[in-house]
Amino acid sequence: xxxxxxxxxxxNPISRYIYGHFSEHLGRCIYGGVFVGExxxxxxxxxxxxxxxxxxxxxxxxxxxxxxxxxxxxxxxQDGIGPKESRPTMVxxxxxxxxxxxxxxxxxxxxxxxxxxxxxxxxxxxxSGTVREMRDWVExxxxxxxxxxxxxxxxxxxxxxxxxxxxxxxxEAWGCGGNMRPEYYADEFRKFNTxxxxxxxxxxxxxxxxxxxxxxxxxxxxxERIGQRMDGLAVHHYSVAGPWEDKGAALDETEERWFxxxxxxxxxxxxxxxxxxxxxxxxxxxxxxxVVDEWGNWFNVEEGTNPxxxxxxxxxxxxxxxxMILNIFNQxxxxxxxxxxxxxxxxxxxxxxxxxxQMILTPxxxxxxxxxxxxxxxxxxxxxxxxxxxxxxxxEVPAVTSSASKAEDGSILITFSNVDPHEAHSVxxxxxxxxxxxAEETIITADTNNACNTFEAPDTVQANACGCCAIExxxxxxxxxxxSVVSLKIR
Ligand code: AHR
Numbered sequence: 274x275x276x277x278x279x280x281x282x283x284x285n286p287i288s289r290y291i292y293g294h295f296s297e298h299l300g301r302c303i304y305g306g307v308f309v310g311e312x313x314x315x316x317x318x319x320x321x322x323x324x325x326x327x328x329x330x331x332x333x334x335x336x337x338x339x340x341x342x343x344x345x346x347x348x349x350x351q352d353g354i355g356p357k358e359s360r361p362t363m364v365x366x367x368x369x370x371x372x373x374x375x376x377x378x379x380x381x382x383x384x385x386x387x388x389x390x391x392x393x394x395x396x397x398x399x400x401s402g403t404v405r406e407m408r409d410w411v412e413x414x415x416x417x418x419x420x421x422x423x424x425x426x427x428x429x430x431x432x433x434x435x436x437x438x439x440x441x442x443x444x445e446a447w448g449c450g451g452n453m454r455p456e457y458y459a460d461e462f463r464k465f466n467t468x469x470x471x472x473x474x475x476x477x478x479x480x481x482x483x484x485x486x487x488x489x490x491x492x493x494x495x496x497e498r499i500g501q502r503m504d505g506l507a508v509h510h511y512s513v514a515g516p517w518e519d520k521g522a523a524l525d526e527t528e529e530r531w532f533x534x535x536x537x538x539x540x541x542x543x544x545x546x547x548x549x550x551x552x553x554x555x556x557x558x559x560x561x562x563x564v565v566d567e568w569g570n571w572f573n574v575e576e577g578t579n580p581x582x583x584x585x586x587x588x589x590x591x592x593x594x595x596x597m598i599l600n601i602f603n604q605x606x607x608x609x610x611x612x613x614x615x616x617x618x619x620x621x622x623x624x625x626x627x628x629x630x631q632m633i634l635t636p637x638x639x640x641x642x643x644x645x646x647x648x649x650x651x652x653x654x655x656x657x658x659x660x661x662x663x664x665x666x667x668x669e670v671p672a673v674t675s676s677a678s679k680a681e682d683g684s685i686l687i688t689f690s691n692v693d694p695h696e697a698h699s700v701x702x703x704x705x706x707x708x709x710x711x712a713e714e715t716i717i718t719a720d721t722n723n724a725c726n727t728f729e730a731p732d733t734v735q736a737n738a739c740g741c742c743a744i745e746x747x748x749x750x751x752x753x754x755x756x757s758v759v760s761l762k763i764r
Pocket of ligand 1: 342
């Protein structure tokens with residue numbers, strides 16, 4: 274395969290928010306994963322695990338979505354503020370029916386965001402909440418003056434308002450967020466949005482609950498009826514290796530599950546293209562962002578774990594999927610400007626898994642680390658020629674995806690994902706438009722389809738720096754091992 278990169282043709286910025294994460298009150302994501310409470314023996318600051326914070330700082334999490342997901346439309350924020358001993362409990366009906374003690378609420382979430390350097394994306398409750406409740410939440414968090422909500426915030430120990438850049442008006446309104454029709458939800462959005470005030474210089478970026486997969490009618494209806502009252506329109510797509518009733522195990526090593534995962538992941542390219550094309554009809558200037566605020570691999574829960582906790586291991590299969598999907602987002606970054614992998618810790622395609630006081634970084638974590646310099650860089654014009662296919666049982670997907678960007682310091686990052694579990698593929702990179710001296714290569718790969726990091730062997734699947742590749746007359750010859758993600762930092 275050949276990749277032509279025009280280093281002097283910059284297309285558009287790759288929003289750093291494409292590299293966002295999602296943390297829901299689901300299973301052990303918040304409780305146990307992020308938050309252990311101040312009395313825990315696990316090292317923490319105000320109950321927030323220090324090991325998690327350090328690991329997340331390294332990958333530069335730009336934005337974090339919370340408190341759900343489905344949980345968001347059953348969450349009443351006032352239950353999660355004030356003295357912990359007086360916070361009411363609730364039953365988390367969506368996720369395992371466990372009792373939620375509300376010890377992690379608005380203050381704790383926003384402190385966690387501060388600690389890891391992420392900007393908050395709060396998802397409001399439309400399904401079971403009221404307009405007043407949502408209005409009050411924004412006033413509580415962002416109003417600087419004297420008001421009942423700002424005073425309550427001060428009483429609870431926070432003098433200064435926070436900045437809340439992103440706010441979701443409901444989640445999956447077609448399903449767990451209220452089972453609405455798009456026409457009805459569009460009106461609900463307009464109503465809730467009316468009272469979602471900007472205070473001071475806090476300007477809220479308003480995100481509408483979007484389509485599931487290929488529900489293009491949802492996107493069209495919202496573009497028609499909400500239009501530019503919203504700043505972002507969501508879409509959710511999970512990669513599944515079979516029907517919902519049997520998605521296969523995360524550690525399944527069969528080619529059938531591997532291929533189906535890749536097929537479902539590659540569908541993301543068509544989904545963002547087609548949702549974007551509809552948005553283009555109503556918004557040719559691309560003012561409204563496409564927000565893929567839930568994506569990732571969804572397998573059967575790990576045997577012996579609570580079925581409502583969505584705990585799954587993470588393997589090289591997850592790494593190549595992350596590599597492919599982040600390349601797709603980069604290539605569509607004129608419209609896709611926010612994305613959030615589901616979910617940050619211990620749930621679905623996590624970047625971190627914990628067990629008591631232990632923590633492991635998953636193969637997906639390493640891909641986010643390898644791709645982090647794409648954040649806020651300029652997407653470069655590039656063309657892939659003679660892309661090899663990966664086929665199984667008469668179906669095929671492109672084996673290799675790529676994206677290239679130029680950072681402010683002039684360095685270029687090119688990332689590749691090779692989803693072919695059998696063949697290495699060679700690439701000739703033709704760098705045009707400028708001259709470069711060095712190209713540092715990093716590779717993550719493994720010998721088996723289900724290679725993963727465990728608490729006993731946490732470093733089995735790592736990203737390895739492989740030294741420099743030669744650049745001769747602007748050309749670089751590169752080998753992408755079977756099932757690998759490769760990055761090249763070119764200076
Ligand atoms: O991420 C798990 C769940 O998937 C979210 O709560 C929901 O929005 C989606 O269906």
